[in-house]
Amino acid sequence: xxxxxxxxxLGITLGGMYALMASGLTLVFGVMRIVNIAHASFMMIxxxxxxxxxxxxxxxxxxxxxxxxxxxxxxGLVIYKFLFFKITGSPRYGELTVLLTFSLALIIEGILGFxxxxxxxxxNPSYATDSILFGPFYLxxxxxxxxxxxxxxxxxxxxxxxxxxxxxxxxxxxxxRAAAQVVGVNVELVSMVAFGIGIALAGASGSMIxxxxxxxxxxxWEWIAVLLSLIVLGxxxxxxxxxxxxxxxxxxSAYVSFFVGPTWAxxxxxxxxxxxxxxxxxxxxxxxxxx
Amino acid sequence: xxxxxxxxxxxxxxxxxxxxxGLSLKFEQERTYCIIGPNGAGKSTLFRVICGLLHPxxxxxxxxxxxxxxxxxxxxxxxxISFVPxxxxxxxxxxxxxxxxxxxxxxxxxxxxxxRIEEVFRMFPILKERSSQQAKTLSxxxxxxxxxxxxxxxRPTVMMFDEPSLGLAPKVAQGxxxxxxxxxxxxxxxxxxxxxxxxxxxxxxxxxxLDLGKNRFEGxxxxxxxxxxxxxxxLGRKPQDRQEDTA
Numbered sequence: 001x002x003x004x005x006x007x008x009x010l011g012i013t014l015g016g017m018y019a020l021m022a023s024g025l026t027l028v029f030g031v032m033r034i035v036n037i038a039h040a041s042f043m044m045i046x047x048x049x050x051x052x053x054x055x056x057x058x059x060x061x062x063x064x065x066x067x068x069x070x071x072x073x074x075x076g077l078v079i080y081k082f083l084f085f086k087i088t089g090s091p092r093y094g095e096l097t098v099l100l101t102f103s104l105a106l107i108i109e110g111i112l113g114f115x116x117x118x119x120x121x122x123x124n125p126s127y128a129t130d131s132i133l134f135g136p137f138y139l140x141x142x143x144x145x146x147x148x149x150x151x152x153x154x155x156x157x158x159x160x161x162x163x164x165x166x167x168x169x170x171x172x173x174x175x176x177r178a179a180a181q182v183v184g185v186n187v188e189l190v191s192m193v194a195f196g197i198g199i200a201l202a203g204a205s206g207s208m209i210x211x212x213x214x215x216x217x218x219x220x221w222e223w224i225a226v227l228l229s230l231i232v233l234g235x236x237x238x239x240x241x242x243x244x245x246x247x248x249x250x251x252x253s254a255y256v257s258f259f260v261g262p263t264w265a266x267x268x269x270x271x272x273x274x275x276x277x278x279x280x281x282x283x284x285x286x287x288x289x290x291x
Numbered sequence: 292x293x294x295x296x297x298x299x300x301x302x303x304x305x306x307x308x309x310x311x312x313g314l315s316l317k318f319e320q321e322r323t324y325c326i327i328g329p330n331g332a333g334k335s336t337l338f339r340v341i342c343g344l345l346h347p348x349x350x351x352x353x354x355x356x357x358x359x360x361x362x363x364x365x366x367x368x369x370x371x372i373s374f375v376p377x378x379x380x381x382x383x384x385x386x387x388x389x390x391x392x393x394x395x396x397x398x399x400x401x402x403x404x405x406x407r408i409e410e411v412f413r414m415f416p417i418l419k420e421r422s423s424q425q426a427k428t429l430s431x432x433x434x435x436x437x438x439x440x441x442x443x444x445x446r447p448t449v450m451m452f453d454e455p456s457l458g459l460a461p462k463v464a465q466g467x468x469x470x471x472x473x474x475x476x477x478x479x480x481x482x483x484x485x486x487x488x489x490x491x492x493x494x495x496x497x498x499x500x501l502d503l504g505k506n507r508f509e510g511x512x513x514x515x516x517x518x519x520x521x522x523x524x525x526l527g528r529k530p531q532d533r534q535e536d537t538a
């Protein structure tokens with residue numbers, strides 16, 4: 001019984017982080033219908049920002065979110081303006097976004113590899129390897145901090161979406177783009193801001209990955225596969241779905257890892273992906289696609 | 292100079308063909324217009340041009356002497372033209388109140404926005420009862436009320452309705468027409484596109500028949516209703532019905 005609870009706790013502490021990664025990805029899909037294959041490579045950029053901030057100036061990895069987020073937000077705006085702005089309205093928009101973000105992922109990987117080489121890196125703040133003990137349970141300290149910061153950011157994101165004028169505009173555009181235009185929302189501008197936010201969230205997750213999981217430029221392929229299964233499970237474009245998908249899969253993969261073996265943990269995600277696509281292709285909270 | 296006017300407008304989507312082909316129409320203040328015509332005639336496209344969702348390839352739209360066909364939707368809304376699109380087109384996961392808030396999206400003053408929403412609630416008390424319900428849980432008629440209320444938040448002088456009775460039960464549709472009638476009595480200029488052409492024309496002062504992107508015929512709504520040729524072509528009345536009538 002102790003073991004079962006212990007594994008659950010480990011799953012939860014990972015779930016919060018997955019939720020943050022998935023929120024950025026699903027936000028971008030929800031507002032712009034962009035399946036951002038490059039999401040995880042933006043996370044890698046965030047990871048490298050944190051890594052160098054730590055290495056050169058001893059900036060705490062979690063605090064380095066304050067650096068990586070604004071930088072990534074700006075990068076997101078620029079990329080949206082130059083890459084996606086032109087293809088909105090194209091009859092092949094859906095296909096183009098996949099191809100564009102796929103090549104973007106390759107380009108980012110190439111640039112990171114060129115500058116930082118392909119060796120494994122990891123930041124190592126003191127809390128990266130410590131544990132918090134209480135009673136018979138232990139929690140990896142780094143993971144706890146990462147999940148708490150992630151949840152904090154998600155709360156901020158939700159507060160922004162639910163209370164501000166721009167937040168209303170983003171939600172309106174997610175729910176009905178045509179109606180948003182009718183009430184005078186500049187959907188192009190809103191899309192650009194939402195893309196920036198999505199990329200900033202990727203950057204923040206990257207800062208946390210940097211000390212939890214060793215990374216190198218091509219590591220993003222493993223992450224994007226996991227993230228896509230999270231948001232497909234939750235329902236693409238649904239923020240609550242992303243939360244549910246993230247926790248459900250983090251917890252079940254923790255159990256699989258415990259009962260079957262760690263090598264099988266990652267299989268959980270793809271097994272879940274297959275099952276959900278067979279049983280409920282729109283995901284838990286997703287809406288059926290039209291056309 | 293008419294209150295609102297489209298002059299020689301040619302418009303279409305993307306690289307597609309022209310939907311409107313040199314269309315000219317005039318709308319006078321405080322009158323109600325009903326535009327009828329078959330599918331693909333360009334009725335919705337006309338609305339999209341007037342409210343700035345689609346910029347014409349040729350020609351222009353003029354409102355109170357100002358050319359508006361190059362303005363963004365936000366600027367057109369500020370000038371007092373509102374559009375209630377087809378299929379209600381709400382924000383399904385937002386509450387009724389949030390939908391109304393979105394109607395006043397271009398208003399920056401929160402207090403003003405709150406007052407305007409209360410105004411809409413006075414006009415449609417049922418919306419107030421449902422204010423914290425998600426829009427998707429409303430009935431068809433309530434959704435149409437919400438879409439109308441959402442446009443009214445900006446206190447427009449011109450309102451365009453695209454197929455307001457589409458998919459509604461006759462009794463509910465009747466309620467919508469009564470609401471349009473009330474707005475008309477309050478001095479609003481109303482332009483209506485209605486698949487239920489007869490009902491729409493009964494509600495209007497002036498009617499026009501749009502076909503293949505052009506204005507085929509216009510005149511007092513009553514005259515159009517009584518015109519046998521138009522009845523045959525656009526009001527779904529067969530020639531033999533007419534013979535039976537005269538027999």
